[in-house]
Amino acid sequence: MKPSLEAVVKDYQNRLYAAAFSVCKSPQDAEDVVQDTLLQYWTQKKEFETEQHVRAWLLRVAINKAKNKTRTFFRRKALPLEDYMETLVFVSEESSGLFEAVMALPEKYRIVIHLFYYEDYTVGEIADILHITPGNVKTRLSRGRASLRGILKEAWEDDES
Template sequence: MRRGPQAASGVFLKNPSSPLNLFALRGVYTVKGPFNQSSEETNMRLSLQPAMDRYELSVFRAAYYICKNRQDAEDVCQDTFLAYFDTDRDFESPEHIRAWLLRTAINKAKNVCRAFWRRNRESLDDHAELTAGEDPEGSGLLDAVLRLPVRCRTVMHLFYYEDYSVKETAELLGISENTVKSQLNRGRRLLKEMLREGWNDDES
């Protein structure tokens, strides 16, 4: 009988050196933790392919908002999923996986920005090319957001795009809620200055 992706369900091989682990790469679903544990202790984990299907865009965008460069963001995205494949940690829920992926991507993107060769490189600001011919209002907002300070736009992105609350954003970034609030206020104020009618005074 041919083994389809479903056949790999329920078995996630954590040893990356195992050739059978390609099932875990391509397999559809997830896993429960060690079978000798009680149900309260079971952990779940998405295989790589479904995790990518769900979160690749989010991870790429989070990285892009920090790197401001598509090539770097794609590299970060790939490295993030490689790290996901390599990690031995157990996840409690899909939401936990998403938060872990975003935090990892943000950290990796910051590392890329800190790299010596990148700091000494001319930025091509390729988002103009990225959004050419598309929604001009959205393009203007994107351009404005990318001009915000990096901490500010990271917080803004998690809050406005990923729908994290102030508390969740603070936990994900490892900073205080007050810092998140002040970064949000700063970002809103700067966007209002840049966009005027293109940004409301609401705080939703």
């Protein structure tokens, strides 16, 4: 099975962008990653077993391309996160603060947090996508949560002062 490119764009474009942005921290780079991922899907002769297989493959490709983009020597200057935050619309102030806290995490924690909480993947599925052990995923989730707790606790205590 291989869904049409139009169906894949409709169903996964926003998820791919969110995953790429969580790695790149740049809207332009994330858009490039999404386009590159969709182009690779379109040219790929691979047949997929299920809809979940398509989704996992697309996210794995997008995350790998985003990581490659952040490693390039001639990487464009990205907008500072604060400038980009002004262009986003959040449901509440807490959502905005949580997004900033997640984006402040190191990449390896940010990716697993994104896949677990925003994409609803299980630990095993994340391990398959990132090609790491489930134990490593659990460790990264635990450390990411601990970092988030610390960041959010500091922000909360600053607000009370």
